[in-house]
Amino acid sequence: MKKLLAVCACTVLSLSLSGCSLGTVLEQITSTGDVSVEEPSSPESAATEPKSRVYMDEISGTLQDFSGSQLILNKGEASYVFNLSGATLECKDGMITGDEISVIYEGQLSGTDTSTVQTLKVVDEFHRKSKLKKRTAHGQVLSLTANTITLKSKKGKTATYxxxxxxxxxxxxxxxxxxxxxxxxxxxPDTSQDSSASLNASHLKVLSISDLETIVIPDPTPTPPPNPEETPEEAAGKEQQFLATIQGVNLNTLQILPAGSSTVQNLDMSSIPVYFKGGIAPGSHVNVTYKGILQPDTLEGIQILAITGEDPDTIDDKHISFTVTGVITGSTANTITVQTDDGAVDTFRTEELRNSSEASLEYGDYVQVTFHPSKSKASNIYTAVQIQNA
Structure with a gap:
């Protein structure tokens, strides 16, 4: 009996010296998955109630589709539909079609029936067989908006990206x-059984678009400071710039509101160099290079030479003004998904929100999301810094 007491004392002492409590040990065990844990119960109920078991496990496969509140995961020939309303999305690359991901859940799967489990998180698959490769599509422009571009390939297939x-x-x-x-x-997505002339590109991550196969941005021409001794006619012969706020875009027509003006103007982008490092988002700013004499509330009489959007890499969250407007179509524990006014389906992280109480963030709400492009260069999940009811 004395030997038994001595062994127990040594066990307790070893746990104390290692800094691990009994709860910590259980947590370390259960974090590996597929291990049952007995939930604590009161002394009164222990004798009468059977101890319940909680199982945690994960399943890995490729992402087939994502709606904002659920996903379809393919594993071999089987497909699984998981409800994500209470889960967190922790994928570095976002939710990209064809990516290898893991779904961590609580409970036990019965075949492909996921109704008996609770999804906890979705993560990038650690042991990826093949990483997502950067690919290039070459197509003819059919339409361009702030959040979408539609291209037609040489084979006649169209896709809206x-x-x-x-x-x-x-x-x-x-x-x-x-x-x-x-x-x-x-x-x-696999369209081998589909004779449609269109492809589903809604959950790809577009990295860049250009009329050049390799983007090389020329150094900007320095704009000389204004010379107070110059006459308006002398200044009109030199390159000058004015600042404006983007209101929208429809193919080659960019709608802007020049600083200090109350009139929205249309700029034709069909034959001048244009560069938008953070996309053509309403609310963001552009510098317009021109020659001529700029008049209040009109662009008539000047020659537009180039358009350059602001660089989001140099802007902090407090001063960012890139926005998306649309209807909330889904949510998880740390994201919302919005169908934009021009038809894109965008997902936004909500952990870094400021003034988040200004919007209810419910399904069907019409909202304006301010996001930071530089925080999602490789991911199709964007970082929202503010969400307001629109």
Whole structure:
């Protein structure tokens, strides 16, 4: 008996010296998955109630589709539909079609029936067999908006790509019928049984778009400071710039509100160099290079030479003004998904929100999301810094 007491004392002492409590040990065990844990119960109920068991496990596969509140995961020939309303999304690359991911859940799966489990988180698969490769699509422009571009390939297939926050450079301008190179990550869903002429590109990550196969941005021409001794006619012959706020875009027509003006103006981008490092987001700013004499509330009489969007890499969250407007169509524990006014499906992280109480963030709410493009260069999940009811 004395030997037994001595062994117990040594066991307790070893746990104390190692800094591990009994709860910590259990936590370390259960974190490996597929291990049962007995939930604590009161002394009164211990004698009468059977001890319940909680199982944690994970399943790995490729992402087939994502709606904002649920995903479809393919593993071999089987497909699993998981409810994500209470889960966190922790994928470094975002939710990209064809990516290898793991779903961590509580409970036990019965075949492909996921109704008996609770999804806890979705993560990038650690032991990836193949990482997502950067690919290039070459297509003819059919339409361009702030959040989408539609291209038609040489084979006649069309696809509408999500381009929120995407770097864009058109050396010779942009218009319908132009051929551009679009660089992206992800895979189109399997359409071997589909005779449709369109491809589903809604959950790819577009990295850049340009009329050049390799983007090379020329150094900007320095704008000389104004010379108070110059006459207006002398100044009109030199390159000058004015600042404006983007209101929207429809193919080659960029709608802007010049600083100090109350009138929205249309700029034709069909034959001038244009560069948007953080995408063509309403609310963001552009510098317009021109020659001529700028008049209040009109752009008539000046020659537009180039358009350059602001660099989001140099802007902190407090001063960022890139926005998306649309309807909330889904949510998880740390994201919301919005269908934008121009048809894109964008997902936003909500952990870094400021003034988050200004919006209810419920399904069907019409909201304006302020996001930071520089925090999602490789991911199709964007970082929201503010959400307001629109």
């Amino acid at each position: 999500p381009i929120t926050g995407t770097e864009q450079y058109y050396q010779n301008g942009i218009k319908e019928g132009d051929w551009v190179y679009l660089r992206f990550k992800g895979k189109f």
